[in-house]
Amino acid sequence: MAKKISRILLYVIVTLGAITMLIPFLWMVSTSLKTSPETIKIPPVWIPKVLQWHNYVEAFNAAPFARYFINSVIVTVVTTVGQLFTSILAAFAFSRLHFWGKNLLFMLFLGTMMIPGEMLIIPNFVTLSKIGLIDHYGALIVPWLASFFTVFTLRQAFQSTPEQIYYAAKMDGATDWKYLWTVLVPMSKSTITAVTVLSVIGSWNSFMWPLIVTNSENMRTLPVGLQAFTTDAGTQYQLLMAASTFVIIPMVIVYIFLQKYIIAGISKAGLKG
Amino acid sequence: MINEKPTLKSSLKAYLYLLPMLVISLTFNIWPIISSFLMSLYTKYNFYTDKVDAMGFDNFVYLWNDPDFHLAVRNTLVFVAGVVPVTVILSLIIALLLNQVKWLSGFFRTVYFLPFVTSTVAIAMVWNWIYHSDYGLMNYFMGLVGLHPINWLTDPHWSLLALIIMSIWKNLGFNIILFLVGLNNIDKGYYQAAEIDGANAWQRFWNVTIPMISPITFLVSVNGVIGSFKVFDQIFALFQGQPGPANADLTIVYYLYQKFYTEYKYPIAAASGVILFFLILLVTLVQLWYSRKHVHY
Amino acid sequence: MKVTFKDVTLSYDGKKDTLKNLNFTIPDGALVSLLGPSGGGKTTTLNLISGLLPATSGHIYFGDEDVTKKDALARKVGMVFQNYSLYPHLTVRDNIAFPLKMQKVSKAERYKRAEELAKLVHVDDQLDKKPAGLSGGQQQRVAIARALAKSPSLLLLDEPLSNLDARLRIEMRQEIRRIQQETGVTTIFVTHDQDEALHISDHIMVLSFGSIQQFSTPAELYERPSNLFVAKFIGEPVINSVPADVLRADLVESVPASVLAQAHTVGIRSEAIVPFDNGQGMVAKIHATLQQSQKYGRESTAYLTYNGQQLLSTELAGLPASQTEGDFFLTKAGFFLFNEQGALIFGGEAHDK
Numbered sequence: 001m002a003k004k005i006s007r008i009l010l011y012v013i014v015t016l017g018a019i020t021m022l023i024p025f026l027w028m029v030s031t032s033l034k035t036s037p038e039t040i041k042i043p044p045v046w047i048p049k050v051l052q053w054h055n056y057v058e059a060f061n062a063a064p065f066a067r068y069f070i071n072s073v074i075v076t077v078v079t080t081v082g083q084l085f086t087s088i089l090a091a092f093a094f095s096r097l098h099f100w101g102k103n104l105l106f107m108l109f110l111g112t113m114m115i116p117g118e119m120l121i122i123p124n125f126v127t128l129s130k131i132g133l134i135d136h137y138g139a140l141i142v143p144w145l146a147s148f149f150t151v152f153t154l155r156q157a158f159q160s161t162p163e164q165i166y167y168a169a170k171m172d173g174a175t176d177w178k179y180l181w182t183v184l185v186p187m188s189k190s191t192i193t194a195v196t197v198l199s200v201i202g203s204w205n206s207f208m209w210p211l212i213v214t215n216s217e218n219m220r221t222l223p224v225g226l227q228a229f230t231t232d233a234g235t236q237y238q239l240l241m242a243a244s245t246f247v248i249i250p251m252v253i254v255y256i257f258l259q260k261y262i263i264a265g266i267s268k269a270g271l272k273g
Numbered sequence: 274m275i276n277e278k279p280t281l282k283s284s285l286k287a288y289l290y291l292l293p294m295l296v297i298s299l300t301f302n303i304w305p306i307i308s309s310f311l312m313s314l315y316t317k318y319n320f321y322t323d324k325v326d327a328m329g330f331d332n333f334v335y336l337w338n339d340p341d342f343h344l345a346v347r348n349t350l351v352f353v354a355g356v357v358p359v360t361v362i363l364s365l366i367i368a369l370l371l372n373q374v375k376w377l378s379g380f381f382r383t384v385y386f387l388p389f390v391t392s393t394v395a396i397a398m399v400w401n402w403i404y405h406s407d408y409g410l411m412n413y414f415m416g417l418v419g420l421h422p423i424n425w426l427t428d429p430h431w432s433l434l435a436l437i438i439m440s441i442w443k444n445l446g447f448n449i450i451l452f453l454v455g456l457n458n459i460d461k462g463y464y465q466a467a468e469i470d471g472a473n474a475w476q477r478f479w480n481v482t483i484p485m486i487s488p489i490t491f492l493v494s495v496n497g498v499i500g501s502f503k504v505f506d507q508i509f510a511l512f513q514g515q516p517g518p519a520n521a522d523l524t525i526v527y528y529l530y531q532k533f534y535t536e537y538k539y540p541i542a543a544a545s546g547v548i549l550f551f552l553i554l555l556v557t558l559v560q561l562w563y564s565r566k567h568v569h570y
Numbered sequence: 571m572k573v574t575f576k577d578v579t580l581s582y583d584g585k586k587d588t589l590k591n592l593n594f595t596i597p598d599g600a601l602v603s604l605l606g607p608s609g610g611g612k613t614t615t616l617n618l619i620s621g622l623l624p625a626t627s628g629h630i631y632f633g634d635e636d637v638t639k640k641d642a643l644a645r646k647v648g649m650v651f652q653n654y655s656l657y658p659h660l661t662v663r664d665n666i667a668f669p670l671k672m673q674k675v676s677k678a679e680r681y682k683r684a685e686e687l688a689k690l691v692h693v694d695d696q697l698d699k700k701p702a703g704l705s706g707g708q709q710q711r712v713a714i715a716r717a718l719a720k721s722p723s724l725l726l727l728d729e730p731l732s733n734l735d736a737r738l739r740i741e742m743r744q745e746i747r748r749i750q751q752e753t754g755v756t757t758i759f760v761t762h763d764q765d766e767a768l769h770i771s772d773h774i775m776v777l778s779f780g781s782i783q784q785f786s787t788p789a790e791l792y793e794r795p796s797n798l799f800v801a802k803f804i805g806e807p808v809i810n811s812v813p814a815d816v817l818r819a820d821l822v823e824s825v826p827a828s829v830l831a832q833a834h835t836v837g838i839r840s841e842a843i844v845p846f847d848n849g850q851g852m853v854a855k856i857h858a859t860l861q862q863s864q865k866y867g868r869e870s871t872a873y874l875t876y877n878g879q880q881l882l883s884t885e886l887a888g889l890p891a892s893q894t895e896g897d898f899f900l901t902k903a904g905f906f907l908f909n910e911q912g913a914l915i916f917g918g919e920a921h922d923k
Binding site: 162164165167168169170171172173174178183186187189 | 620622641642643647648649651652653655657658659668669672673716720
């Protein structure tokens with residue numbers, strides 16, 4: 001009996017907690033479907049009388065969201081693919097190749113992870129202004145093509161594959177390059193998926209850097225565009241919430257489909273890194 | 274292959290593999306670190322021509338005397354102290370509860386983790402609306418339990434708390450996942466042994482779970498501290514491009530942003546970055562020192 | 571392919587020699603096992619043959635060709651690793667065909683070859699499975715097929731049976747023998763299990779302390795161990811070894827005086843202690859007390875005490891249980907004398923080739 005009560009209590013607490021976590025999302029979606037007068041009703045209305053789907057169309061057209069969306073997709077895809085490419089190569093070198101200065105270089109990279117990225121903004125901005133990349137895709141993408149975090153996580157995964165498979169592949173006639181792409185990468189699929197998803201989320205949601213290096217409306221990514229939109233929308237909360245919803249939705253979809261990998265990735269990288 | 278020593282050939286080959294990553298990171302990670310330390314010492318600097326005429330510690334003296342910077346450091350410390358302990362304790366409790374949940378456990382995990390994947394800017398808009406003084410949910414719920422409404426975002430007394438609450442909500446999921454992994458990794462044998470030794474549930478919690486989970490607690494706290502020291506996006510979005518009412522939410526990174534982006538005082542911004550680095554280093558070292566005594570690996 | 575080592579030395583750290591001055595020739599088409607205690611240098615020797623490990627000094631020849639400076643790929647050796655090292659993301663078919671794919675053999679051709687090899691090693695019904703779906707024995711077979719796919723100069727196996735359970739081990743060692751005989755490829759395998767080595771090899775190389783203790787046929791290894799280490803290492807139960815002084819007086823008649831003077835240790839196989847003169851040549855008759863006798867299944871063991879030394883015999887099953895002492899005979903076969911350095915100085919002649 002006592003066991004049953006504690007079981008019920010457990011579910012009550014966990015459910016209440018879950019509702020608390022969900023309220024901002026529910027409130028966002030609910031508001032996004034209201035009429036303007038409904039948004040300021042007290043007590044609050046959770047389910048609007050008539051669902052105002054056109055709020056989404058209106059919000060989408062009120063600012064160049066289509067352009068922001070395309071920018072975000074381009075930046076996210078190119079950053080992630082590029083970062084993955086440089087990291088896979090570097091992680092392979094660190095895990096299987098022999099070279100002078102290996103430990104020194106590795107320690108140097110490990111040390112730089114201690115430096116807050118915000119410190120790097122000013123010099124990077126200066127560098128990019130010099131090469132004239134400010135307000136170009138280049139500024140949004142190039143600085144993020146190297147990620148120590150990704151290199152370390154992949155190196156960990158590569159090192160955990162048996163060394164003998166490397167020898168076996170070498171004896172079977174695979175070059176290092178072939179071994180990397182036909183054996184090691186497919187074998188480390190789950191870790192690669194995990195770092196990919198984390199990189200996609202990070203890139204998609206990144207704010208401070210795109211805010212600083214974009215001037216023109218045309219180059220804004222979704223978060224920066226959304227921030228700018230708040231000034232235009234003023235108190236039109238139903239439009240603001242609709243815009244927030246379509247900024248959030250893509251990552252929620254990515255998350256729901258790939259959550260197993262994200263969680264595995266976080267626990268791998270987080271616990272060892 | 275086995276026991277191979279690096280040779281000129283193998284080194285050249287390895288550096289070819291490292292090349293793309295090295296080029297990018299030398300340009301955008303390693304050099305900027307040196308550069309920002311140097312820049313913090315520029316006292317006469319023309320950023321249009323990138324010309325340095327004099328160097329010294331004037332920028333740090335400026336920060337030492339700038340009341341805004343004092344405020345930024347104070348707010349940052351209050352923010353860290355407000356967010357980290359609550360997040361760590363709350364996420365441990367939730368993880369312990371979720372660890373007991375069998376039915377719908379996947380669903381609950383998904384829900385608690387959801388804030389982590391959402392855009393900080395987008396969700397801060399939502400919180401901005403929740404904190405609305407007249408029509409916001411927060412004041413409505415407070416009214417239901419008989420509390421007076423608060424001007425969350427416009428009253429300097431409350432705006433930092435508003436930021437803290439939102440940040441805790443956003444950070445919980447990530448830490449819960451780490452704790453859940455840690456709890457899963459505890460060998461069940463310890464619990465059985467403790468039970469045979471006559472430890473009750475509460476004693477098992479204090480004598481098995483807490484010590485066994487301490488490395489994760491340490492990791493979560495360090496992560497939390499570092500992340501919280503760098504808070505910026507939330508503030509910018511929650512207060513719509515302002516560091517809160519009357520600078521009540523001005524943090525070090527926000528200060529850096531202002532000096533750099535709106536006032537073009539690059540060397541001062543760089544100096545504040547250097548201070549941020551040393552503050553983080555200091556706190557991390559203190560945590561490390563503390564963990565030597567209290568974390569069981 | 572004949573393999574020859576000439577003064578091969580290996581040192582991992584440049585100071586201590588892990589293997590010193592190895593000299594041997596492995597005949598073409600033979601099945602050779604490298605046997606010895608762990609840390610004795612078996613796997614290191616195998617890695618030297620494969621080219622995974624470069625020799626510090628000396629020369630290695632495949633046939634007449636000096637391959638010392640060539641790597642594993644250029645030596646064209648096929649290798650089966652202890653944990654099989656199959657590619658977990660590829661099917662059995664693609665695993666076997668992988669070396670051919672690297673050689674850019676056309677898909678149709680390499681799959682045809684993969685199927686032939688799968689038939690040879692009896693995994694042709696598993697072609698579409700991934701390694702994780704196979705039993706240990708099947709993974710072993712796939713690993714052998716993959717190693718054979720590139721028609722290797724040599725087939726090398728590193729402790730191929732150690733991850734299998736006892737029953738499967740016996741089955742797989744027969745399989746290795748069969749496959750080796752069907753393909754005729756020179757095969758070298760590492761093992762720490764003498765039973766394995768004795769059962770299937772043409773030749774056994776006993777390695778210990780970084781050098782070759784003996785390299786000969788299994789029968790010779792048992793019947794004429796070249797030193798005390800080999801005598802003790804090979805054979806179950808372990809050979810009786812007692813100080814020569816214990817038996818010196820009994821050996822005066824059968825052993826030349828000059829040899830006997832050098833004798834330091836006596837080695838007597840348990841089957842060389844018999845209760846009567848069977849007429850096949852005896853070296854000594856001893857009067858000993860019978861301590862205990864035990865019987866397990868087909869085997870029976872008894873302990874004798876002679877001059878304060880215990881001797882184990884497996885030939886005393888016929889004696890009445892009540893008997894507590896008597897005369898016992900030591901046969902010439904299975905009786906050895908070793909000098910102070912441990913080298914064989916007497917015994918084993920009767921079984922010379």
